[in-house]
Amino acid sequence: AAIRLADYRPADFAIDSVELDFALNPTKTRVSARLALRRNPAGDSSAPLVLDGDELMLLGVKLDGRTLGPGKYEATQDRLTLAEVPDAPFTLEIDTELNPSGNTQLSGLYRSGSAYCTQCEAEGFRRITYFLDRPDVLSVYTTRIEAEKSEAPILLSNGNPIEHGDVAGSNRHYALWRDPFPKPSYLFALVGGDLGVVRDEFTTMSGRVVDLAIYVEHGKESRAAYAMDALKRSMRWDEEKFGREYDLDVFNIVAVSDFNMGAMENKGLNIFNDKYVLASPDTATDGDYAGIEGVIAHEYFHNWTGNRITCRDWFQLCLKEGLTVFRDQEFSADMRSRAVERIGDVRGLRLAQFPEDAGPLAHPVRPDVYQEINNFYTATVYEKGAEIIRMLRTLIGEDDFRRGMDLYFERFDGTAATVEDFLSCFAAASGRDLTHFALWYSQAGTPVVTTSGDYDPAARTFALKLSQQTPPTPGQSDKKPVVIPLALALFGENGQKLDLVSEDATPTELARGLIELDRAERVIRFREIPSRPVVSLLRGFSAPVRLEPAPASEDLERLLACDDDPFNRWQASQSLALRAIFGRLETGALDARGLSEALRLLLAKAEDDPALVAQALSLPSDIDLAREKGNDVDPDQLFDARMALRAEIGRSLGSELDAIHARFSAAGAFTPDAASAGRRALRNVTLDVLAAGDAEKGRSLATAQFETAGNMTDKLAALATLALLGGHAREEAFARFYAQYAGDALVIDKWFSLQAMIPEQATTQRVLGLMTHREFSMSNPNRVRALIGAFANGNLTRFHALDGSGYDLLTAVVLEVDPKNPQVSARLLSALRSWRTMESRRRGLIEARLKHIVAQENLSADLRDIATRALG
Numbered sequence: 001a002a003i004r005l006a007d008y009r010p011a012d013f014a015i016d017s018v019e020l021d022f023a024l025n026p027t028k029t030r031v032s033a034r035l036a037l038r039r040n041p042a043g044d045s046s047a048p049l050v051l052d053g054d055e056l057m058l059l060g061v062k063l064d065g066r067t068l069g070p071g072k073y074e075a076t077q078d079r080l081t082l083a084e085v086p087d088a089p090f091t092l093e094i095d096t097e098l099n100p101s102g103n104t105q106l107s108g109l110y111r112s113g114s115a116y117c118t119q120c121e122a123e124g125f126r127r128i129t130y131f132l133d134r135p136d137v138l139s140v141y142t143t144r145i146e147a148e149k150s151e152a153p154i155l156l157s158n159g160n161p162i163e164h165g166d167v168a169g170s171n172r173h174y175a176l177w178r179d180p181f182p183k184p185s186y187l188f189a190l191v192g193g194d195l196g197v198v199r200d201e202f203t204t205m206s207g208r209v210v211d212l213a214i215y216v217e218h219g220k221e222s223r224a225a226y227a228m229d230a231l232k233r234s235m236r237w238d239e240e241k242f243g244r245e246y247d248l249d250v251f252n253i254v255a256v257s258d259f260n261m262g263a264m265e266n267k268g269l270n271i272f273n274d275k276y277v278l279a280s281p282d283t284a285t286d287g288d289y290a291g292i293e294g295v296i297a298h299e300y301f302h303n304w305t306g307n308r309i310t311c312r313d314w315f316q317l318c319l320k321e322g323l324t325v326f327r328d329q330e331f332s333a334d335m336r337s338r339a340v341e342r343i344g345d346v347r348g349l350r351l352a353q354f355p356e357d358a359g360p361l362a363h364p365v366r367p368d369v370y371q372e373i374n375n376f377y378t379a380t381v382y383e384k385g386a387e388i389i390r391m392l393r394t395l396i397g398e399d400d401f402r403r404g405m406d407l408y409f410e411r412f413d414g415t416a417a418t419v420e421d422f423l424s425c426f427a428a429a430s431g432r433d434l435t436h437f438a439l440w441y442s443q444a445g446t447p448v449v450t451t452s453g454d455y456d457p458a459a460r461t462f463a464l465k466l467s468q469q470t471p472p473t474p475g476q477s478d479k480k481p482v483v484i485p486l487a488l489a490l491f492g493e494n495g496q497k498l499d500l501v502s503e504d505a506t507p508t509e510l511a512r513g514l515i516e517l518d519r520a521e522r523v524i525r526f527r528e529i530p531s532r533p534v535v536s537l538l539r540g541f542s543a544p545v546r547l548e549p550a551p552a553s554e555d556l557e558r559l560l561a562c563d564d565d566p567f568n569r570w571q572a573s574q575s576l577a578l579r580a581i582f583g584r585l586e587t588g589a590l591d592a593r594g595l596s597e598a599l600r601l602l603l604a605k606a607e608d609d610p611a612l613v614a615q616a617l618s619l620p621s622d623i624d625l626a627r628e629k630g631n632d633v634d635p636d637q638l639f640d641a642r643m644a645l646r647a648e649i650g651r652s653l654g655s656e657l658d659a660i661h662a663r664f665s666a667a668g669a670f671t672p673d674a675a676s677a678g679r680r681a682l683r684n685v686t687l688d689v690l691a692a693g694d695a696e697k698g699r700s701l702a703t704a705q706f707e708t709a710g711n712m713t714d715k716l717a718a719l720a721t722l723a724l725l726g727g728h729a730r731e732e733a734f735a736r737f738y739a740q741y742a743g744d745a746l747v748i749d750k751w752f753s754l755q756a757m758i759p760e761q762a763t764t765q766r767v768l769g770l771m772t773h774r775e776f777s778m779s780n781p782n783r784v785r786a787l788i789g790a791f792a793n794g795n796l797t798r799f800h801a802l803d804g805s806g807y808d809l810l811t812a813v814v815l816e817v818d819p820k821n822p823q824v825s826a827r828l829l830s831a832l833r834s835w836r837t838m839e840s841r842r843r844g845l846i847e848a849r850l851k852h853i854v855a856q857e858n859l860s861a862d863l864r865d866i867a868t869r870a871l872g
Ligand code: ARG
Pocket: 121, 122, 260, 261, 263, 264, 265, 298, 299, 321, 374, 377, 823
């Protein structure tokens, strides 16, 4: 049934404290919960007590110490109802029995390998015990865990350790944990197992010492060193940038290999997909290191934005996620290169969020209705949510933004808050009315900003016309103008930045170079412009919008040369590439001269900022092209045009690329810092483009690099280049890679992914074959994403093959996974979110598959929701 924001009501009961007692057992875990309940003054004073459950087996209920007979309550697998409860506060004791080994959904209490672990966000706690499983019910938790010593020497829960000891007369032991901070049930966590540990400590700004620990599979301890380093840097950064200090005596992280998402911010006990913890130069790429740093920071930052201040209801998910993504992006920008971080974040937004916003799954950053909340952990809520926070900071300025954040922590600490609560702090701090700005939260769709410029040489004026329009999205046909901060600069003939003089913008707008487009259209006539200027608009990607039309080629070339905004320099390179590709699609002829010359200039200065040059050389992907095309997409045509451009760039810049590849060769020991990573990135993209222009040369360079690489970044890059070149060298390299890394699941995932992305006909068969590989498993989310996810999202020509074989493969996997793990099946199916933009034959093929899925009887709610909405 649909859940609506408009229907929100406070809970009828409050649960002040929760005492949990777990007796861990692989198939029969007993959970005793003791809840201190009272009526919530804000609730309905005559309502029955209705607790949420999900597939629960009830053993017994006691009220104020007395066992309740079956007539006194009604229990189903997913609800426990007490029609009558005392008026005064009372305690309820509930015993349930769980089968963690049988829990394949990886929600609630489950097993990963031999360890016990939990995932409770969003609604997993109700799979452990009956509860008011909603984020606005905050309680203090005490957790006792008991297990066989040999099976689970490590017993962890939220908060601080209180005591531990042996259970007399048995081979069992126990641990007692107390979390003094009231929290919602989704932040509960428990881990039990035989794990290795890396320890460290952190002294907070007020001088308290916090014991830090990262638990990993035995033997993997050395691979947790980088995560530990990232954790300490995150803790320091949150103190310095936001004045936020850690608040418990311990901070624990556990890495597990079976996990539906990236990681989880459970209070004092973060649980991670081991992909975002484990790294060594031999097994992890620079991208993996950056991912670990970002996710470690993200989960740590949730301690304040998510845990100390949580969400009133799940519609407010962006309150914690958008804000925390913004915070982790800023952290990474400070740790690495701000420009490269911004480019990467925008690439990610355009890759995942723009298509979502343009298709049948589009929804506002704060949705107003959902069927299944797990399907709303989306790029829109996370990444567009972060862009809203960034726009807010841009609009009110850094100082007011910081004061607004301080106010937010001051006013709402210890509460379950809303987007309105959050915005009210920034309105107060800045004196601005944010009512109109708030529309970003409720209106879905990516605004299109259309620009045109008119230069009048006689009057020396330049009139810039800006207009905005947001296309309709499901359930929202009429769109209103939003508040768009447009960072802008004008450049003169010689590349000089021009002063902004105009009566059509406020002095503040002109001084800051920030135009606020808050209505359908604005015309700004700039004065004292000596010659036709080049406009650098949306600098730093100041708003999550699309700009139309792209500037003319000669303007892009000028921007590439003179713009002092690194983001827009990069954007100019991408726009030139898009022009060349779409030019070829329209005329059949490829004109890459402008782009080649621009890249040649960049390569000449590669030493200045290798990472940035690497970004400029990374040409748009098939997904970028499909999104830009927008409709009637034929992946084969896009692929051909893209390959032609790569080859042309490779040919025309051959000697420069060759020189760079040689000059930036790895020297000395591997270090994962951003500067070294930038040099590797440049070298490896160089190899790739070079190979596109000269296959023989590429094959020999890539083979040599593959054989001598001293780190996974260079090795995998060489393998990726070989994968595109094909032939015997490729098969040989894949075989050797497997022989070297067999059994190392996270590395074998890369091996699965690269094979799934080979853009040739035989790949679909290859993927089907790999599904039977001994290291593949349909029950492990990382494996499924590495193989099937890479195929469906990263190999457009094969996935969209005209014989429907790619769609059949996805459909079969989705239906096979669904009964085991609905979160994974639903997410896999969202690979089809842009299906309506395909040309008609493929559209027909996909529609038939979606209808076939919807016609199945026992679909999970998660999958049915995605399939139904996708069909529209
Ligand atoms: N709160 C986690 C994070 O973003 C994500 C948990 C998502 N869980 C889920 N079942 N959808 O850090």
